[in-house]
Amino acid sequence: MENYSSSISSTSTISINKVLRNTYLLLSMTLLFSALMAFVSTTVNVGHGVSLMCSFGALAMIWLVLPRTANSTAGIGVVFAITGLLGFGLGPVLNMYLSLSNGAELIGTSLGGTGVIFLALSAYVLTTKKDFSFMGGFLMVGLIIVVLASLANIFLSIPALSLALSGAIIMLMSGLILFDTSRIINGGETNYIMATVSLYLSLYNIFVSLLQILGVFGGDD
């Protein structure tokens, strides 16, 4: 009986490790692809309108296409399409910062900072094996509040609010990294495609928000 229980446990551990491995592998590939698309976008010098269209396209794919393809190999193509669109959409933002004298430094620091945050939080969850699923509702409510505040700030244009929202987004996305990684290792998420998209979106938003914060405090206007 004990052998049967330990056999089930080891099978479960193997499948969890497989999801984790596939998630990190797909995440690293999509991050590289996204970076490549961002580079192409900065070189071609696309406008803000194209960037917004890319965001709409990515949102439409996440909402309508991904749920239908996440359980098939087509889902991998969809993930690359989503991350490619989001990366391409970063072009105008990156060009704006590159026009500053220390722009490359700001972008490099944001990129490195995002990487360190992700690695540290992931390592924390993987080593402590804590279950952060209790945070789900709180994080979603926080995201909704941030989206509503961002909606208001589009028309109010308050710089301090914009900065506060960037800080809030970083905290919420960090919480989501803890939540998503915890779900994978505790068996709550078994689809590596969905897990990859969730983690990618957290990283993307941390990078953009960190870039804005560093741009305000360290930008050489």
Place this chain on the structure above:
Amino acid sequence: MDWMKISSAIFLLLLLFLLLPRAKHLLTRSPKAESGDWQAAIIPLIGVVGFIALLVMLVGL
């Protein structure tokens, strides 16, 4: 009429429609936090805040 602002607002509204059902699902299905759970979550987040403060100091120099 600033079409970029209106388009951005529409994007955020669509994002809201995407998030609301997920938020409702998670609010009803999420397990309750046990003793020490929130501490375990807040400690790394405080670390993130400290790290960002360090980065801000570094770029400001």
